[in-house]
Amino acid sequence: MSETVIPKVEMRGISKSFPGVLANDCVDLMLHRSEVLALLGENGAGKSTLMNVLCGLYRPDKGEIYINGSYADIHSPRDAQKYGIGMVHQNFKLVDSMSVLENIILGLKDEPFIPDFKRVRQRLVDLAAQYHLKVDPNANIWQLSVGEQQRVEILKLLYRNAEILILDEPTAVLTPQESHELSRVVHAMKQEGKSAVFITHKMEEVMEFSDRVMVLRKGKVVAEARTADTTPKELARMMVGREVLFQIEKKPFCPGEVVLELSNIDALGDRGLLALNNVSFQLRAGEILGIAGVAGNGQRELAEVVTGLRRSTKGALRIGNKDMTNKSPLEIIRQGVAHIPQDRSSVGAVGDLSVASNLAMKQYRSRPLAAGIFLLPKRIVDLARALIEKFHIATPSPQTQVKFLSGGNVQKTILAREIGAARTVMVAVYPSRGLDVGATETVRRQLINQRDGGLGVLFFSEDLDELLQVSDRIAVLFEGRIMGIFDADKADIEQIGMLMAGMSKEATA
Amino acid sequence: MDFLTSILTITIRAGTSLTIATIGEILTERSGILNLGVEGIMLMGALSAFTAVFYSHSIAIGLLVAIGVGGLLALLHAFLTTTMRANQVVSGLSITLFGTGFSSFLGQRLGPVANNFRLVGLRAERIVPLAPEWVKQIPIISAFFNQDIITYLVYILLPLAWFFLYKTRPGLWLRSVGEDPQTADAMGIDVTKTRYLYTILGGMMIALGGAHLSLSYTPGWSENITGGRGWIVIALVIFSMWNPARAVWGALLFGGINAVQFRLQASGTSIPANFLNMMPYIGTIIVLVVMTWWEALSKKVGAPAALGTSYMREDK
Ligand SMILES: Nc1ncnc2c1ncn2[C@@H]1O[C@H](COP(=O)(O)OP(=O)(O)OP(=O)(O)O)[C@@H](O)[C@H]1O
Ligand SMILES: [Mg+2]
Numbered sequence: 001m002s003e004t005v006i007p008k009v010e011m012r013g014i015s016k017s018f019p020g021v022l023a024n025d026c027v028d029l030m031l032h033r034s035e036v037l038a039l040l041g042e043n044g045a046g047k048s049t050l051m052n053v054l055c056g057l058y059r060p061d062k063g064e065i066y067i068n069g070s071y072a073d074i075h076s077p078r079d080a081q082k083y084g085i086g087m088v089h090q091n092f093k094l095v096d097s098m099s100v101l102e103n104i105i106l107g108l109k110d111e112p113f114i115p116d117f118k119r120v121r122q123r124l125v126d127l128a129a130q131y132h133l134k135v136d137p138n139a140n141i142w143q144l145s146v147g148e149q150q151r152v153e154i155l156k157l158l159y160r161n162a163e164i165l166i167l168d169e170p171t172a173v174l175t176p177q178e179s180h181e182l183s184r185v186v187h188a189m190k191q192e193g194k195s196a197v198f199i200t201h202k203m204e205e206v207m208e209f210s211d212r213v214m215v216l217r218k219g220k221v222v223a224e225a226r227t228a229d230t231t232p233k234e235l236a237r238m239m240v241g242r243e244v245l246f247q248i249e250k251k252p253f254c255p256g257e258v259v260l261e262l263s264n265i266d267a268l269g270d271r272g273l274l275a276l277n278n279v280s281f282q283l284r285a286g287e288i289l290g291i292a293g294v295a296g297n298g299q300r301e302l303a304e305v306v307t308g309l310r311r312s313t314k315g316a317l318r319i320g321n322k323d324m325t326n327k328s329p330l331e332i333i334r335q336g337v338a339h340i341p342q343d344r345s346s347v348g349a350v351g352d353l354s355v356a357s358n359l360a361m362k363q364y365r366s367r368p369l370a371a372g373i374f375l376l377p378k379r380i381v382d383l384a385r386a387l388i389e390k391f392h393i394a395t396p397s398p399q400t401q402v403k404f405l406s407g408g409n410v411q412k413t414i415l416a417r418e419i420g421a422a423r424t425v426m427v428a429v430y431p432s433r434g435l436d437v438g439a440t441e442t443v444r445r446q447l448i449n450q451r452d453g454g455l456g457v458l459f460f461s462e463d464l465d466e467l468l469q470v471s472d473r474i475a476v477l478f479e480g481r482i483m484g485i486f487d488a489d490k491a492d493i494e495q496i497g498m499l500m501a502g503m504s505k506e507a508t509a
Numbered sequence: 510m511d512f513l514t515s516i517l518t519i520t521i522r523a524g525t526s527l528t529i530a531t532i533g534e535i536l537t538e539r540s541g542i543l544n545l546g547v548e549g550i551m552l553m554g555a556l557s558a559f560t561a562v563f564y565s566h567s568i569a570i571g572l573l574v575a576i577g578v579g580g581l582l583a584l585l586h587a588f589l590t591t592t593m594r595a596n597q598v599v600s601g602l603s604i605t606l607f608g609t610g611f612s613s614f615l616g617q618r619l620g621p622v623a624n625n626f627r628l629v630g631l632r633a634e635r636i637v638p639l640a641p642e643w644v645k646q647i648p649i650i651s652a653f654f655n656q657d658i659i660t661y662l663v664y665i666l667l668p669l670a671w672f673f674l675y676k677t678r679p680g681l682w683l684r685s686v687g688e689d690p691q692t693a694d695a696m697g698i699d700v701t702k703t704r705y706l707y708t709i710l711g712g713m714m715i716a717l718g719g720a721h722l723s724l725s726y727t728p729g730w731s732e733n734i735t736g737g738r739g740w741i742v743i744a745l746v747i748f749s750m751w752n753p754a755r756a757v758w759g760a761l762l763f764g765g766i767n768a769v770q771f772r773l774q775a776s777g778t779s780i781p782a783n784f785l786n787m788m789p790y791i792g793t794i795i796v797l798v799v800m801t802w803w804e805a806l807s808k809k810v811g812a813p814a815a816l817g818t819s820y821m822r823e824d825k
Contacts, residue, residue, distance in 0.1 A: 078697030093692040095685045107696045115678050
């Protein structure tokens, strides 16, 4: 041993606690040059916390950080930037009302008083071309899709020449194509000697992206390995601490009467363009209808029309045997429709309210949670305790505000509430997004239980394997149109893939 | 001077204190801090400026004292809302209550013995229009130049504030802090420092607006000299959609109705004076409501998204 390799980043004995939780417990982490480290762990294991410590947003209670072998005193994101650390956060850090260009300039410390917009735009365009990350510099952030927003986040780091990239669940919101794009970018950056920490719940991605893996459980490091030396199954077991079933039992398909019917529905998207084009289908009790499609092809609008959050401009919506076209969300909830929304931070949960209140939100109008106009707090907390247990929601207590939970646990809270509230139709939009393998398994099983219990389930997913496993029938959505509906057990993956990309059978033949 | 020129002159003069205070409040609100203490700070600015000029006979000292007092009151607001994380509405209203009461109290204590310690009814040096005689002869045009130094300052500040906000790096930082402090922080911008800085700067400009009242527009001290202008400023900020370039129109509107109303009173109409005095407020509010409503429908612009909220790094 004449020379030891000095790691690019070394975190030693990092501990960080929040009221009621020890989020990181004496964690050691090493990252080498040109290395991608996958950081795994259940929801709430402390992955985001650890990375927030590295990028200067959180101060650790204990522990030290070394960059290139020397002690790094990181007190703020600005300090971290000086050491070349850049992070793409689980919730993007972009100012919605500003343009892409302005968001890039925001992070540049050595721009002159009057920034040289022209020069920055040129360099941005060059970088975008170099890494194939196409984006319009003048667009405002709120006009961009999630995938495009993420490109902006990555461009922000590339522009600053960040040497150490932290990507917190970057693919949770991406379409499969976009994930591939990202994998290319990460590889290119590795070639240039940059290093990355990559947080994800998807095992295939761990295998595809990373050189080494590190698993956190309840704030502690429980395993470390070279990616080549492990398997997805083993990793899943290390994360959850038990065997994870990738297969789920399902009762035979025996559908009942029609619970949801759309006939020739048109609807506009946020930007005023036609987002749903003549959509018709039927959903029966005891059936899971999977909606396949690349995100942004009308999924959100479809879910919103069904739940009353968006008006349709044409066509009819029937729930049970009642006409519910353009009725209010409350009237639709009264028909027993539940909704797990796509955007769980803004539509799904009220961050300032407690976990218990959020769980009770759809049932508070009626007994047993209320007597007349009075709520019964004890019953609400009891209900919450039961659901927290059933769905393994990691929270210090039922009274904790939802905004303090980890990303995946917010998702589980919404899920628990909605599953409890459904009586006829369940609309689940990407319900397993951002969930760990154990929780994903729970979600799939719950959806199937709902179906077996006689509900109609409208299930949106981008993961074809998941769709095939869970659904009874699959409809493909492309540019707001239904391209075809198939029985899941007879479906042809190839063909569905083609339809998702907008190619019809005739065109491919 | 012809009628139009004189109306225009008074309009601009009346609009000056409003415009400068509105720009100040826009800067403050752009950082995410809502300062409802405008009325109180304007009153304290007016009182302190007049008192200082009365004893020192120096306009410059008067203006500096007003700026200092405004800065201090705003510092208090910044401290309470940013460091102590008090509710911004409550803190701002307290400052207005304090400023109203304290200025009226001091108005009866700071005067000379000869005037029974009262400031009311005293005369002091005024800020006088700058323009040379020959400029004053040109119709219309002269209305813009026959103004005092604070109005000239407003002419400079208006485009400057707009340029600062939209074209410079610190302006970009300021906007990001008001829109999304979490993001600003992650980008390495010091949210707390920014909020202190612009709250104090805003307070100084607001106090300068007050000083303009007691040193130029209605020279002298009288209780409640602002006559609720502080609240008009809050409304103008909304009307301007937090854009300094638009602040001027609202201020001129208020100033204009004021000027016409003065003229009417001077000509001795049979309309009751109280009704005429009410006109500028009613008129401004009606136009504000209609315009803002119309704007809000047509465009996606609005208040800084984080306006009124406090920010702590490890607290989500
Ligand atoms: N600012 C905060 N205040 C209070 N508690 C927090 C805060 N941030 C995180 N926590 C808690 O710390 C624990 C770890 O959270 P963290 O966000 O690091 O989890 P994670 O591993 O990223 O999970 P996920 O996969 O769901 O994103 C959770 O129990 C969470 O509730
Ligand atoms: Mg996380």
